[in-house]
Structures are given as C-alpha cells and as structure tokens.
Amino acid sequence: KKAQEAERRALPAVTTDGKRTEIVANINQAHQAAFAIEQGAEGVGLMRTEFLFLETRKTPDEDEQYEAYAAMLKAMDGRQVIVRALDIGGDKQVPHLALPQEANPFLGVRGARLLLRRPELLLPQLRALYRAASSAAGKLAIMFPMITSAAEIIRLRSICEDIRKEVNAPEVPLGIMIEVPAAALQAHVLAQHVDFFSVGTNDLTQYTLAMDRQNPDLAPEADSLHPAVLRLIGFTVDGAKRYGRMVGVCGGLAGDPFGASLLAGLGVDELSMTPLEIPAVKDRLRRASLAELKGLAARALACESAADVRALEGVAP
Numbered sequence: 001k002k003a004q005e006a007e008r009r010a011l012p013a014v015t016t017d018g019k020r021t022e023i024v025a026n027i028n029q030a031h032q033a034a035f036a037i038e039q040g041a042e043g044v045g046l047m048r049t050e051f052l053f054l055e056t057r058k059t060p061d062e063d064e065q066y067e068a069y070a071a072m073l074k075a076m077d078g079r080q081v082i083v084r085a086l087d088i089g090g091d092k093q094v095p096h097l098a099l100p101q102e103a104n105p106f107l108g109v110r111g112a113r114l115l116l117r118r119p120e121l122l123l124p125q126l127r128a129l130y131r132a133a134s135s136a137a138g139k140l141a142i143m144f145p146m147i148t149s150a151a152e153i154i155r156l157r158s159i160c161e162d163i164r165k166e167v168n169a170p171e172v173p174l175g176i177m178i179e180v181p182a183a184a185l186q187a188h189v190l191a192q193h194v195d196f197f198s199v200g201t202n203d204l205t206q207y208t209l210a211m212d213r214q215n216p217d218l219a220p221e222a223d224s225l226h227p228a229v230l231r232l233i234g235f236t237v238d239g240a241k242r243y244g245r246m247v248g249v250c251g252g253l254a255g256d257p258f259g260a261s262l263l264a265g266l267g268v269d270e271l272s273m274t275p276l277e278i279p280a281v282k283d284r285l286r287r288a289s290l291a292e293l294k295g296l297a298a299r300a301l302a303c304e305s306a307a308d309v310r311a312l313e314g315v316a317p
C-alpha cells in the first residue's frame with residue numbers, strides 16, 4: 001500500500017490528453033530535499049536565499065553561501081534547482097544589513113533594485129552560485145526577484161557573465177520573477193532578455209490590487225484568483241511563448257489544486273509549491289484534459305470578480 005502511494009506520487013502531472021506540467025518544490029534548505037522528492041517534486045522551482053541572511057546575525061560570506069547551494073544541488077541529484085537571488089527590502093528586513101528606512105518599503109528599494117545598488121551583496125552571491133554550478137553535478141538556474149524593466153535584466157546578465165568567466169563556470173539559465181504588473185504587461189519585451197519566467201502570485205496580487213499582502217483586514221479581498229491577476233498571468237504566458245520561454249508560477253496560487261488547474265489552462269509550464277501540496281495538485285491535473293483546463297481558464301478570465309472565479313470550482317474538471 002505504501003509502495004503504491006509512493007509510486008503514485010512519483011507519477012508526472014499529465015492531463016488525460018497528454019499535456020505535462022512540471023511540478024516542483026519551494027524549499028530553501030538541502031535537508032528538505034528528500035521529503036520534497038518523496039512528495040513527488042521533480043525539481044526545485046524556488047529556493048529562497050533570504051533565510052541565509054535572516055536567520056543569522058551576520059551576512060554569510062561567499063564560502064558559506066557556496067556550501068548551501070552546492071548542498072541543495074547535490075541533494076536534488078541532477079534535478080533542476082532554481083535559486084532566487086536575495087529578495088530583501090519590503091517586508092523582509094535584515095538588521096545586520098543596515099538598509100535605509102523607507103516610507104513605502106514595498107514600493108522601495110527591494111529585490112533586484114537592492115541587488116543592483118549593493119554589489120557587496122550581489123557579487124558574492126553570484127560567485128557562490130557559479131562556483132556551485134561548476135563544481136556540483138547538478139542543474140542550476142538563477143532567478144532575480146522584483147524585476148520591472150529590461151534595463152535591470154541587461155545589467156544583471158552582464159554582471160552574471162563577468163562572474164561566470166571569472167570562475168570559469170558553465171552557462172546557467174537566467175530567469176526573472178514576474179511579480180510587478182509592469183513586468184507582466186511587458187512580458188513580450190522582457191522575454192527577449194531571459195531564459196525563463198516565474199510568476200510570483202503573492203506579490204503580483206499585492207501590486208495589482210494595491211492591497212498589502214500582510215494586512216489582515218484586506219486578506220479576504222487580496223485574492224490571487226482576481227480576474228485582473230489571471231489576465232496578467234495570461235499576458236505573461238503569451239509574451240513568453242512568443243519567444244519560446246518557459247513560464248512557471250511559484251506563488252501561493254500554484255499550490256492550490258483549483259488554482260493549479262487554472263494556471264495549467266492558461267498555459268503555465270511549471271508549478272512550484274510547498275512539498276505537502278504536491279500530491280493533491282498532481283492528482284487534480286491528471287483528472288482533466290488540457291482542453292477542459294483551457295475552457296476553465298477562458299471562463300475565469302471572463303469573470304467579474306474573484307468570487308465568481310471561485311464559484312467555477314464547483315464545475316471545474
């Protein structure tokens with residue numbers, strides 16, 4: 001019985017008409033890898049690196065970071081690992097970095113904006129990542145958070161390329177998070193400069209609806225199923241597909257079976273979630289055909305509200 005269950009979890013998420021969605025895990029530390037694989041993870045879609053900075057009293061140096069990335073690649077045993085460059089600022093404050101106070105931190109110097117202003121943070125992290133890519137027998141990809149413009153990507157790519165040459169590492173796919181409406185609307189432009197996209201529905205929802213993701217008074221309305229958010233994800237997929245780029249989703253919506261069905265129907269290639277959410281999402285995606293999921297996504301896009309989208313769950317495949 002247990003062996004049967006393990007076998008079922010390992011099955012890929014293939015619709016009844018043969019369309020496969022990659023199902024990967026959001027994990028931050030190598031010791032979580034075995035459990036993620038047991039739940040059916042086919043890789044890591046989001047390794048948040050903030051924990052390296054948040055759970056310590058000092059900034060981790062290049063060697064400490066290298067150990068963490070190499071350990072994750074080794075633990076995932078050849079499966080792809082997407083590591084996200086440091087995403088602080090906004091809600092994530094780090095005392096030992098002495099970041100300036102801002103009136104509106106979520107609209108301030110966070111994510112890639114901070115990395116581009118603080119080379120002493122960006123460069124050791126990239127060096128550690130490229131060293132891990134060249135030493136460990138794993139499949140690394142690097143992704144940058146809070147991207148708003150092509151200019152940011154162009155600068156980051158050129159810094160990556162310099163470091164790659166410096167440490168004599170192989171090329172690594174470079175992607176960006178789509179979590180700002182401007183990035184979703186300009187996806188067809190940004191796609192020309194990156195290898196893949198990953199939609200962060202937590203921030204994309206916050207910025208689209210102008211609702212603080214941490215404000216409990218707004219929680220019921222700050223719903224990622226809002227048609228405006230889904231429409232932006234649709235734009236993102238269209239922009240990516242025009243240039244043959246992979247699109248994943250690593251925000252909370254990906255781990256909800258109904259949300260996952262909608263995302264697969266919108267054309268998303270990869271869904272990344274908490275390991276415990278994987279079995280139910282895989283089971284749900286295997287029940288339907290891609291045609292049904294596309295129909296569901298089309299109906300959701302035509303809805304007037306998140307509540308109307310949620311009501312489709314009753315008729316969803």
Ligand code: PEP
Nearest residue numbers: 179200201202203250251
């Ligand atoms: C997101 O914004 O959806 C995301 C995955 O990133 P984080 O939750 O770390 O901001």
Ligand code: MG
Nearest residue numbers: 179200202203
């Ligand atoms: Mg985010």
